Amino acid sequence: MIRSSIRAKLITAFTVAAFVQGAITCLVGMQLFYNQMLTRAQSEVSAALNSAREIYLNHLREVKDTVRLSATRRRIIDPLARGERAMLAEELARIFRDEKLDFLTALDPKGRVVCRAQNPSVFGDDRSSDSLIQAVLKEQKPVAATVIFPRERLLCESPALAERACIQFIETPGAKPREGTSETAGMVLGAAAPILDENGRLVGVLYGGMLLNRNYTIVDKIKETVFMQQTYKGREIGTATLFQGDLRISTNVRNPADGSRAIGTRLWSRVYDVVLNEGRQWIDEAFVVSDWYITAYEPIRDLTGRIIGILYVGILKQPFVDSLWKTISVFVGIALLGITLVIVIAVVIAETLTRPLRKMAALAQTVADGNYAVEIKVQSRDEIGRLAEAFNTMTGRLSEVLGELREWARTLEAKVEQRSHEIQAMQSQLMQSEKLASMGKLAAGVAHEINNPMTGILTNASLMLEDLPEDDPRREDLETIVHETIRCRRIVKGLLDFARQSKPEKKNINVNDSLRNALNLLRNQASFRNIEIVEHLDPYLPEISADPNQLQQVFVNILINASEAMPGGGQIRVVSRRADRSGSQIEVSIADTGPGIPPEVRSKLFDPFFTTKSTGTGLGLAVSYGIVESHGGTIEVESEPGHGATFIIRLPSAEK
Numbered sequence: 001m002i003r004s005s006i007r008a009k010l011i012t013a014f015t016v017a018a019f020v021q022g023a024i025t026c027l028v029g030m031q032l033f034y035n036q037m038l039t040r041a042q043s044e045v046s047a048a049l050n051s052a053r054e055i056y057l058n059h060l061r062e063v064k065d066t067v068r069l070s071a072t073r074r075r076i077i078d079p080l081a082r083g084e085r086a087m088l089a090e091e092l093a094r095i096f097r098d099e100k101l102d103f104l105t106a107l108d109p110k111g112r113v114v115c116r117a118q119n120p121s122v123f124g125d126d127r128s129s130d131s132l133i134q135a136v137l138k139e140q141k142p143v144a145a146t147v148i149f150p151r152e153r154l155l156c157e158s159p160a161l162a163e164r165a166c167i168q169f170i171e172t173p174g175a176k177p178r179e180g181t182s183e184t185a186g187m188v189l190g191a192a193a194p195i196l197d198e199n200g201r202l203v204g205v206l207y208g209g210m211l212l213n214r215n216y217t218i219v220d221k222i223k224e225t226v227f228m229q230q231t232y233k234g235r236e237i238g239t240a241t242l243f244q245g246d247l248r249i250s251t252n253v254r255n256p257a258d259g260s261r262a263i264g265t266r267l268w269s270r271v272y273d274v275v276l277n278e279g280r281q282w283i284d285e286a287f288v289v290s291d292w293y294i295t296a297y298e299p300i301r302d303l304t305g306r307i308i309g310i311l312y313v314g315i316l317k318q319p320f321v322d323s324l325w326k327t328i329s330v331f332v333g334i335a336l337l338g339i340t341l342v343i344v345i346a347v348v349i350a351e352t353l354t355r356p357l358r359k360m361a362a363l364a365q366t367v368a369d370g371n372y373a374v375e376i377k378v379q380s381r382d383e384i385g386r387l388a389e390a391f392n393t394m395t396g397r398l399s400e401v402l403g404e405l406r407e408w409a410r411t412l413e414a415k416v417e418q419r420s421h422e423i424q425a426m427q428s429q430l431m432q433s434e435k436l437a438s439m440g441k442l443a444a445g446v447a448h449e450i451n452n453p454m455t456g457i458l459t460n461a462s463l464m465l466e467d468l469p470e471d472d473p474r475r476e477d478l479e480t481i482v483h484e485t486i487r488c489r490r491i492v493k494g495l496l497d498f499a500r501q502s503k504p505e506k507k508n509i510n511v512n513d514s515l516r517n518a519l520n521l522l523r524n525q526a527s528f529r530n531i532e533i534v535e536h537l538d539p540y541l542p543e544i545s546a547d548p549n550q551l552q553q554v555f556v557n558i559l560i561n562a563s564e565a566m567p568g569g570g571q572i573r574v575v576s577r578r579a580d581r582s583g584s585q586i587e588v589s590i591a592d593t594g595p596g597i598p599p600e601v602r603s604k605l606f607d608p609f610f611t612t613k614s615t616g617t618g619l620g621l622a623v624s625y626g627i628v629e630s631h632g633g634t635i636e637v638e639s640e641p642g643h644g645a646t647f648i649i650r651l652p653s654a655e656k
Helices: 006-070 074-082 085-099 131-139 151-157 159-165 217-227 269-277 318-354 357-368 383-467 475-500 511-522 548-564 620-630
Strands: 103-107 113-116 143-149 186-196 202-211 238-244 247-251 282-288 291-301 307-316 507-509 531-537 544-546 570-578 585-592 634-639 645-652
Touching: 006 085, 006 143, 006 186, 006 202, 006 217, 006 238, 006 282, 006 291, 006 307, 006 318, 074 085, 074 186, 074 202, 085 103, 085 113, 113 151, 131 143, 131 186, 131 202, 143 151, 143 307, 151 159, 159 186, 159 202, 186 238, 217 238, 217 247, 217 307, 238 291, 269 282, 269 291, 269 307, 291 318, 383 475, 507 511, 507 548, 511 531, 511 544, 511 548, 511 570, 511 585, 544 548, 544 645, 548 570, 548 585, 548 620, 548 645, 620 634
Parallel strands: 531 570
Antiparallel strands: 103 113, 103 202, 143 186, 186 202, 238 247, 238 307, 282 291, 291 307, 507 544, 570 585, 585 645, 634 645
16 A cells, blocks of 8 residues: 655645635735725715715805895895885895895795895795795794705796706616606705894795705815815816705716716616615715715705705725725735745655654554544554544543533533523512612602692682682783692602502693693793703604603603703703604604713613702602603613713604
């Protein structure tokens, strides 16, 4: 039988291992570098998107400031109040020219057009359905947002605007099919501001803005500021685009054929699904007109939150690809050099090892001598085979001991894990029991100490109310005392209900009503005099099934805590909205600009009797937590020290 050469085996094994290791190194290295390259590029384009968004919002703020300041001019207020259209038209035209707006329109308090800067002969049309005008008429505060103007409205403002907004579709690889051949509507940075006379009476609305279609100011500013006009092999590295829907209406992406701006080309279908359909950002590779870019897209929404367009920035992918191939070449060169070096070392090691192998095999066999059965049959007839046979014998004995050790370790681990779970469950149950017991004791004391005086107050106030004539000026104050005393009794009842785990008296309500009731109750209190309350309540929220008194109690507790966190004044922002696109949940957030909540305090906020104030029982948030939980909802806190605190309440809709 021919005996194998150990030297040849070693050299062959080392060579194969070197080739495999080199191949793996190249593949893994290329993948790691590609991932690192992509991550760095995505980080760069994400930062570019943040800068682009700020530039876009700055232009929107400039339009808003221009309209807001113009609405305070006497040459606008007086002619509008007296109905002097000629003087009003002259002033509008002057502001229009000086501020470089695309349109400027004055409307009456009912939303009807009084005069246009560019087209003064067209007036009297009703624009009260416009979301910006509705917001100004309702709040009497300036507002600004991105809006879509249909062609008929653009024609009213100026036929030139309608012509500029009209964009023919250009066939674009990878775009979704779309009906029609052109887009006639325009996307506008719009702002509206109330026009008030010296008595604060609303005499009209000033509406102005900038048409984005074929307006390259923003996209070129983004390219100049963010990408600093960088080029690669004669091509611009960075690009920016404003989309109306999926249509490019303002861009510095170029057509490959003639180098013109790619106005009329359309969005890649994969980006369309993520950004326009799902309302999420896209930060990844994307095909843009004719080439691949590392891109960032985010939706542009109107005042109602509807997605009407997209803001895009992108970095040409080709520089990264070229850098990748250069790195691959370096990796391959290093791998080939390493393989050559390994082969040389393998020859030297093989020659060195073959001499002492017989001695090593004899020593291993001596160690393995004894009454032990050989478990593995070794077919090799060289020294390595003999060494493997000896070690197989020893490992056979060791495997028995190791098997017993593993079984013992598994048993011990299972017992430890079981005991740990039992201890955690017992601790959780004990903490909950202690909290509920404490709440029960306090609830009984509150019912005894408060209900009796409340009953006396309610009885006396009610009797006094019955004795007062209808026109007595004190009647309104007594009605407030009766109403608030009844609510105090209900709060005590809610506290008892929380301790006893009783169910709330639910009915279908609009959460905005409870929020307004809570705000109206607290707005005139002394602690709220230096606090600005900002409301953003979605008027189209679905109803929820809830106990209105309990829900109002939750909002009052959180609002009072927010005011107490800002003794020197600040802002409280109250927002209601849908928690998801399906409307299965609604979300209410109450944010303050106070000092924030330290992490060690935030974990205990909802514990009964926990408070950081020198006065108070520490039950407000515990009761609120119980009320929200009994309504099938959740309450969370987001806060960073020095950056205020936000309480987020989510409740299921009535349908859910």
